[in-house]
Amino acid sequence: MRALVTGASQGIGRATAEALGAAGFDVVVHYRRHREEAERVAAAIRATGRSATLLPADLEAPDAPAAMGASVRAGGDSLDVLVHNAGEYPRQRFEETTEADFERQLRVHLLAPAALTRELLPMLRRSPRAAVVFVTSVLAYTGSQRGSPYAAAKAAQLGFARSLALELAPGITVNLVAPGAVDTAVLAGDTPERRRERVRRIPLGRLGTPADVAGAIAFLASPAARYITGETLQVNGGLRLG
Ligand SMILES: NC(=O)c1ccc[n+]([C@@H]2O[C@H](COP(=O)([O-])OP(=O)(O)OC[C@H]3O[C@@H](n4cnc5c(N)ncnc54)[C@H](OP(=O)(O)O)[C@@H]3O)[C@@H](O)[C@H]2O)c1
Numbered sequence: 409m410r411a412l413v414t415g416a417s418q419g420i421g422r423a424t425a426e427a428l429g430a431a432g433f434d435v436v437v438h439y440r441r442h443r444e445e446a447e448r449v450a451a452a453i454r455a456t457g458r459s460a461t462l463l464p465a466d467l468e469a470p471d472a473p474a475a476m477g478a479s480v481r482a483g484g485d486s487l488d489v490l491v492h493n494a495g496e497y498p499r500q501r502f503e504e505t506t507e508a509d510f511e512r513q514l515r516v517h518l519l520a521p522a523a524l525t526r527e528l529l530p531m532l533r534r535s536p537r538a539a540v541v542f543v544t545s546v547l548a549y550t551g552s553q554r555g556s557p558y559a560a561a562k563a564a565q566l567g568f569a570r571s572l573a574l575e576l577a578p579g580i581t582v583n584l585v586a587p588g589a590v591d592t593a594v595l596a597g598d599t600p601e602r603r604r605e606r607v608r609r610i611p612l613g614r615l616g617t618p619a620d621v622a623g624a625i626a627f628l629a630s631p632a633a634r635y636i637t638g639e640t641l642q643v644n645g646g647l648r649l650g
Contacts, residue, residue: 415494419592423618429453477527517561573638588644611646
């Protein structure tokens with residue numbers, strides 16, 4: 409069994425790649441800039457006895473998905489799990505945004521995952537039980553006060569993933585996880601006060617960890633989730649309950 413995780417050099421993607429490795433998958437570790445970190449992730453997976461290969465690509469480049477598809481095909485005949493995780497969250501007020509900011513967010517979160525899924529579909533169809541998982545965000549539902557292109561692109565993932573779930577059934581499940589505030593590089597710019605304020609709004613009393621989200625992704629990729637498709641698992645410590 410083989411899995412591809414995009415954005416696996418750090419944060420949620422890293423934890424997901426390692427969780428899938430621990431679950432018995434060979435893993436394709438995609439990254440953009442952090443090669444050394446990606447190498448460490450691959451080494452950790454190999455240490456558990458699974459194989460791990462590196463796949464560099466900037467998803468902002470329109471030709472990246474085709475090159476990634478070719479590389480994944482060259483590395484093996486099968487692909488069973490595809491996790492669309494890569495992305496970043498630039499903070500910007502709407503007045504400061506340009507068309508290019510929207511294009512960039514839609515490219516990385518929607519157009520590249522769509523093209524990559526298209527590239528890898530024949531391999532996924534050959535799997536006895538394939539799973540595609542998108543990492544969207546609580547901001548797809550709530551909106552973002554300083555990231556309308558990001559929130560819009562994350563919301564676009566919901567409609568796309570549900571459509572895929574309908575079209576790719578019965579052979580392939582397609583689900584999403586929607587993290588709340590997870591302690592990764594994405595929150596690195598927070599002031600201590602902003603961080604305390606975030607935690608105050610979370611009923612479970614702490615930020616999420618990458619492993620919290622990776623566990624949900626690994627579940628959706630596992631046989632235990634074989635009758636779940638088109639769903640979104642909210643992994644946010646109860647953030648949306650209040
Ligand atoms: N952290 C949160 O609070 C939170 C909440 C909701 C949703 N999310 C979502 O969770 C996912 C992972 O985020 P994270 O918090 O784990 O962030 P992170 O630690 O910053 O990791 C982001 C990963 O995505 C890769 N990446 C970013 N832009 C890319 C691009 N244009 N092309 C290719 N790869 C790219 C990075 O690669 P390099 O580092 O190698 O460049 C890195 O591996 C993202 O989709 C994010 O929107 C995060």
